[in-house]
Amino acid sequence: MAACIPFSVSRAGSRKNFFCEDQVKDKDENTSFEESGQEHFVRSLSVPKKLVRSVSLKLRKLNLKFDQEGEGMVDEETRIHTIHREDQGKERWESSKCLGLYGKGNRCRVGDDISEDMGRGNDKPRKVVDGDCIASVRGNPDIDVDCRREFHGCLDLDARFERLREWNRGDSQGDKSCKSIGKKKATDIDSTGGSLIYSVDEEGEWANKRERSHLECFAYGGTNKFWRRNSKRLVERRNAMSSKEERHVSLPDDIIEMCLARASLISLMNARLVCKKWRMLTSSPHFMQMRTAYLSQKPWLFLFGLSRDGVSVGQIQALDTAMNKWYRLDAEILKGRFMFSVACAGSSIYVIGGCSTSNCPGGGIDKTKYKTHKAVLVYSPFIGSWKKIAPMKSARALPVVGVFDAYCSSNGMSGLSIRQGRRSIEQDGNEEEGQSVGKLSTIQGGGVASCSTSRSLESRRNRHSEVYGGSQNVSGKRQLWEVLQGMKISGSQGALPFSSAPDLGKIARGEVSAEDRDQSKPKETKAFAIIVVGGHGLWNEPLDSAEIYDSASNSWREIARLPADHGRVCAGVVCNGVFYVYSESDKLAAYDFEKDSWIGIQMAHSPVRLPEYLPKLVSCNGRLFMLCVSWCERDERENGRDKATRKLWELDLSSYSWTEISRHPDAPLDWNASFVGNGDQIYGVEMFKIFGQVLDFVTVCDVSGPNFKWSRISREHVAQDMDASSCMTKAAVIVQL
């Protein structure tokens, strides 16, 4: 009769033995079975010597006993050899292998009810079965009876272990059932005589998984119990399993919408893949409004117009400024198109005009010939779609663009008109005296919706405005202040067929009813206007014409030309509902919507700047800024050389004087750096070729703070493989997504 030789395989290398740490052996190796069974048995247990001796004594006794008796029953299922005993008048079965060390009176407790001992009142009463190493197998429904038999019939340890391994590998050649089960569970006996259930994780790794409490024959059963209860992994698993069962709560749609509306753009992209309903929820215009209401949109910087090998790449680079990560969008439609202007209105990007190289008759691209476009393409990053809107009246390359957000169109007929707080002109036919200025919704991208700021007008009275009349304007000179005050954009709550600004407060509180939601669908986008000035025409001639796009009617309308002496415009932006343009001859003009005319603004002085660098106008929260490069002051000369710096100037909108706000820390190497404003930040993108490669730098300045410091964002170079002409053709825009 072979002695009970347990495995000493343990894969939990980190598990401590609570009893004899100094005797902890390397548990990972398979001990050899060359030594005598008992010694091996005892050594792997790492038990105190006294106990060892008593155990070995008992074992010897046992073996002798069996040798003598040679009788008993073999349990059918588990093949446990048990002996019928008479003990204190009770019939008992005693496992042949039990050393009888455990429990009171040191007798084998096979067949006893141990639920009390275990201290778990809610458990079903358990019976102790031999050494319990096999009990788990017996009770385990997963393991086929035959397998079990095989397992236990095989007393050769090596074979047993091999079988276990096979099972867990799943390539056992034996029973198929064994194979499938073996993958999940296989029992084993660990060195303390308790049982371990090995199972294979998702990672295919063995894991110690003790799922039941067993009463071991030896005192070390306590170890297992303790470890089991406190094993972090086990506890987590238990929790995971129980929570899995409870987790059948499904959220109603409106709550899902509320949660998703707060997620970042990238999370939303994943959310759209979840199921049809989610895709629909995240695509509705109402959802976009919610995102705006929750202020969960972050600024994204889109960079266009990079070129490689002389051809404009069909790609857009997008920078998530919140996470400082660049993404690349494929835009085949833009391939070969360059020198276009970009503007952002709503959540869409408008690509206006530009040129593209034409194809040679024999294939390939003729880089000397190109055509200038009238077309305007619209890209919606959220949906990832392109569409075309009505083309401009004239083809333009690199026009100056401005966006008027959220204005009211009149009854769709005459195009644009502005409601004022004062009496308006008869022209537009709607006399709205004393009409209240409604509150405006979102402030996005280029244009800035106004709040009616009253300006100090007295100081301006003395300034003459030179009114550049359009052909229809005959009313002569007007005071500048009066005109400019009139140029406010207000969202009226009056009777207009569309563009009722959605009540964002209501949306934020989730109080939008179903009818509201439906109503918002057709009028999904608020009407806006894009104004386009200048640029280069079909024959590369500079243009001074201008036109305005009305989103409500999807049409362009020509407006008054720039005054002849204004010079070529190089920068323009909408600020507080007024479109300002700056020319290369340092003149500032503003477009008067209502009078359809350009008003020259007399500035106190204009910053002295280097003409090679194009100035840029930026608008932030109703403030107008300009970036231009100039020589620094005399006292800052270094080594006798003049230093050129890029300076940020702010225009005081009442006195029309420029104040220097800050200086850009980088040397101005890009003569066509792009600057865009968003909220309180000004983002700058500079690209230039240096040391043989094209580098790009993105910087940002917060104009609200006391120190207008420029800081660099994004440590990645996106223009690495681009060529130097990208500097000239690049265009940037900020979209709130």
Next chain:
Amino acid sequence: MAEDPTAAMAKECKVRLKISDDTIFEVEYAVAMQSQMLKNALSDTGTDGTVPLHNISSEIMAKVVEYCAYHVNAANTISEKDVKIWDQEFLKDLDQATLFNLIMATQYMVIHNLQDLICQTVADRIKDKSAEEVREIFNIQNDLTPEEEEEIRHENQWAFEEEGWPEIQEEVRLEG
């Protein structure tokens, strides 16, 4: 208005809320007023009766009361930053089922700040997860056909491609 003296008196009262398993929660008036629904209900019926809230379990109710009680206390005494920290802790270890039940209860009881907090927490939880993981969290079956999935992926393809550009090697900042 005649309401004012009674309102002052009512502030001392306890409001009784009876929930799904017929347990009664007694909360202070101020705490109950955090919920718009209770506010409306009580202004009609007064604080004498018991407000039935049959679809809320006691575990969830306990959480809601805990939140409201804390915020009533914290309104003037505790700094905003600490309140935010407490809020995060409050929701930190909740499992999905509890969180979902909590948000539904909050919506029913119309408690705006808790609702916002939980929505934001849920949005944060799904932040860096793949679609499959999100499905698991919300227990949703994927009913998109492979073609549709492909279509959506194509639409948003840029968000899935994370191009790693080489990092800036040296400081090429020229100070002119």
